[in-house]
Amino acid sequence: MLSSSTLALSCLLIVSPNVFAAPSLVPAAGQSIPLVRRAQPERTVAEWETWAKNEREVLTAKYGGNMEKRSTGTNLLTNQNADSSYFGTVAIGTPPVSFNVILDTGSSDLWVADQACTTGCSKIQLYDDLSSSTFHNLSEPFNIQYGSGAAEGTLGQDIVQMAGFSVPNQVFAAVTQVTSGLLEPPVSGLLGLGWQSIASSKATPFWQTLASSGAWSDPVMAFQLTRFMNGSNVNTEEPGGSFTMGFVNSSLYTGSIDYQAIPTVPSYWILPMASLTVQGSSISIPSGSSSYSAIDTGTTLIGGPSSVIQSIFAQIPGSQPGTGNWQGYYTYPCTTAVNVAISFGGPSWPISPADFQLTKISSSQCVGAFFELNTGGTAPNWIVGDTFLKNVYSVFRYNPAAVGFAALSNTAIAMNGVNAAPPSATIGSVSASATAGTGGGSNSASHRWGVPWAPLVGGISIAVGAAWM
Template sequence: MRTVATLATGALVASVAQAQVVQWDIVRKHTGPKLTRRAGTFTEVITNEKVRGGYFASCSVGTPAQNLTLQLDTGSSDIWVPSSSASVCEQTSSSSDGCSLGSFDESESSTATVVGENEFSISYVDGSHSKGDYITDTFQIGGAKLTNMTMGLGTSTDIPYGLVGVGYTLNEAIIGTTHSSSSQYDNLPVLMQKQGLIATNAYSLWLNDLDASTGSILFGGIDTEKYKGDLTRINIQKDASANAFTSFIVSMTSVQATSSSGTDTLSSATFPIPVVLDSGTTFSYVPTDLATEMWNEVGAEYYSEVGLALLPCSMENSAGHFSFGFGGTGGPVINITMDELVLPLTTGGAVTFPSGPNKGQEACQFGVQNFSSDSTTFLLGDTFMRSAYVVYDLVNNQIGLAPTDFNATKSNVVAFASEGAQMPSATAAPNQAAVSESASTTTGSLGASGGFLNDKSSDGSSLPPPLDWSRIAVMGASMSLVLDKDGLDSSRGLRTLESEDEGE
C-alpha cells in the first residue's frame, strides 16, 4: 500500500559482514553517508516523511548503477521504478518537481532485460497508477547486490517515485493481471534468501517514534534491543477468497482506552477484527463502530465532507493511550500514546476549527480513521506500527509482536538459524486457537474519556488564522490511499469541504 509523499532523497550507506542478515536503517532527514558495522548486516538509509507518511530507501538499479529512492511497503510485493521516459518524470512546475527521488533509464543499463512487455499494472483508490513492463536487472541495497531481480518499470505513471514491496509473492501485481498463481516470481525477500544473503524469508521492522531520526528494517533476523518485554508469535490468516497467504492479516481481539479517569474496553461487532500490518499506509483504519468509540474517547469530530476525524492538536499532550490486543488472552498488547496518534493537517501554517466546541483551536488529524464495517479486512498503518516491534516470518506464516523500545541505542542482532527456523526469542500466543468470532460486549459508558480530555494542554490565548477547509481534502486524499487489489474498502471518496466559518 502507498501514501503520497514529497521528501529529500536519502543517502546510501553500506556495511557488509556475513551473508545472513541485511539491515536498512531509517532516518527522517538526510544526514550524509555514514558507515556502521555489525555482524552479518548490510545497512542503508531510509527516510521518514513525518507529515504525509512513508519510509523510503535509497537503492540502486542497473549497470552502471542508477540511484533511486523508493518507498518501503510491507503491504505490497513488487519492486517498481518510474521510467525516465514517463511523462511524470519530465514534468516540472510550481507544484511538481518531477521524479526528484530518481527514475530509471533502462536503455543506459547493460544488464536490463524486458521479461514481460506491458504486463506490469498497478492502480490505487485515488485513481493514480503505474503501468509498463516487467524487467530483470541488478538491484543493490547498501553493499548487497542481487542479480536478475524482477521489477516493474513504470513507463505510464502519474506517481513520481517507486516502491519496494516485501509482501507475499501471491500479492504481486502480475497475479491480478494473469489471474494465475503460476505467474508469481521471486520478489526481494525470496531472492535474498535464494542468493544467500539471509537464511530464511523473514524480516523485522522497527520504525521508532513519530519524531525519531533512526529506525530499521532487518532482513533475516531480529534485534532483541529494539523491543521491551516478550516477543510473542501470532498466526497470519489466509485470505478467505484465495484460501492462501496473500497479506499480513492477523486477528485483533481487543482495544482498550486508558486515561487518568480509568480504563474502557471498546466494542465492535467485527471482533475479532482481521487487520493487515502495513508500513505503506500512514493511518490505521478500523470498523466504523470501533473508530467512533475511539473518537469519542479523545473528542475527535468526524467530517463526512472529507471522510476524516479531526481533533485539536493539543491532544497530542494527553497522557491517555489505547491498548491493541492480538491473539486472544495472553497475546501481545501494544500501547499507542496520543503523541503518535495526532498528525498535522498540512505542511503549511496552522489551521483552526471554524465552529463548535473546538472553535479557534488548531486542527489535526486523528491517526485512526474508519472503514465501513462490511469491509473484509482492516488496516493498521504507521500510526500503530511505530509503537510495535514487528517480525514478519513468511515461511512459518507468523507475525512476532512486542512493544517497541523507542530511540533504543543498543543493538543485539540474532539471525534466523536456517530456512523455516522458528522466530528467535519468541513464544507463541497461548490462546489464539480459542479466539471466537463473536463480537465483544459493549461496556455502556466511556468513563476514561474524561481523562483524555482533561489531560490536554491548551490555554487558547493565541489563536491561529481561520481554517482553510479546502486544504484538508488534499491532505486527506494523500493519507488514505490503499491498494484496490487488496480487497480493502475503495468507496472512500473525498470531496472539497466548503468553509463553515461563521464569518464567511
C-alpha cells in the first residue's frame, strides 16, 4: 500500500509528438520523434509558492539510483504546461499500445499504469497484460518513492518499442497504485534514461540495452527542448522538440559538440561545474566532487549549494531571499535581465534571461530559477535541469561515458514559442532490436518527479511521437 504520509510534489516537463517533427528535421538515415509541450495553467501567487516549496523538497528527496542491425531514431516531444515537463511515447506489448511517458535522465526505471490500477490513474492510457500475447509476469513487487509521491505494482517483461527500436524482453513495472496527482493526463508513466546502477528494479534500462548491444549507429542520445514559458496564449500541449537515439541531428545545432567525460562510475549523468558567471562577474564555486552536477531532463530548474546561490543573487541589485514557501528561492526586480553562464570544462553556455525568470509574483518582483538545494550524502551538489537544457543541444554518450553540449541552430531556436499541433502517438515499424540482460530484484528508489501540474522546477517528461518511431 502507498504511504499515507504527505509527499512533496515535483515538476515535470511533458513532451508529445509535434508538428515540427517533419521529415526535414531528421537525417535520411534516421527517424525522429517530436516532443509536445503542454500549456501552463493560470496560477495564483499562493499556488506558485506551494509549487516552489514542493519542488525544492522533492529534488532533495530524489538525490538524498542481440542486435539485428545498427540504426537511428527520433522521438518528437511534447512541451507540457509551459516548460513544466516534456513527454514522449513508447509502445508496449503485442499488439503494441502507445503510452505517453516522461523522459528522465535522472532515473532509470520504466513503469506505466496498469489496468488494475486503483488510485491515481484516471483519464490516462492503461496497460493491459491480458491483451498482450508477449507479456511475462515476473511476480516481483515494485515500489518507487518520489519526492512527491509513490508508485507500486509488479515487475514484468514485454516488447517495448520506441523510435524504431525494440527490446523484446524489457523489464518494466505495471503499476497498480499511484499517489494522487503524480500522473497528469495524458501521461501514463515514466521512462528512465539514467544508468542501471540507480534502477529501482535493478533492470537494464531500455536505452542502455540498445546502446550496449550496438543497435545504435552511434552510442548517443540527444535532446532539443523548446521554450514556451515566456510566450503568450500558450496551450496545455505544444511541440516540445525532439529526442534522438543513435545519432545527433545536425540541423538542430551549430558548431561542434563539446563532450566532457563523466568523472565517476556511471549512475546519474554527472559533470563537474567548472565556472559560473552572473551579470559578467565570476562566482566562486567549490572544486572536485563538490562541483558535481547531475544533468537531469526530469528537473525543471537548477538547484545548488546555498552559499553559491546566495552569491549569484548578490550580483543582482534588489534581490531578496524568499520566505515561507519561497524559502530557498530569491526574488529580484522583473525589470532586470539576468544573464547567467555555466561551463562544465569547455565553453561557457549562456542561459536566457527568459529561463532565469521562473515567475512573476507581483507587479515588480520575479522569482529566479536557481534555488538552494541540500542534497546530502553522496548525491551531487548541483541538479541542472531544463532551465539550462533549453539553451543547448544536449547529448548523452554511452561509450566513452560523457555528456556533450552544442549551441542551438536557428532551426531549433525558431521552434520556441510557435504554437502548433503536438505530435500524435502512432506505432511505427521496427528497424532494430536488442535483447535485454537479466533484471528484477530489490526495488526502492527516490526521485523528485511528481507535481500534478508539472511546475517549472523539477520534472520533465518527454512525449514521443510514435509516428516517427
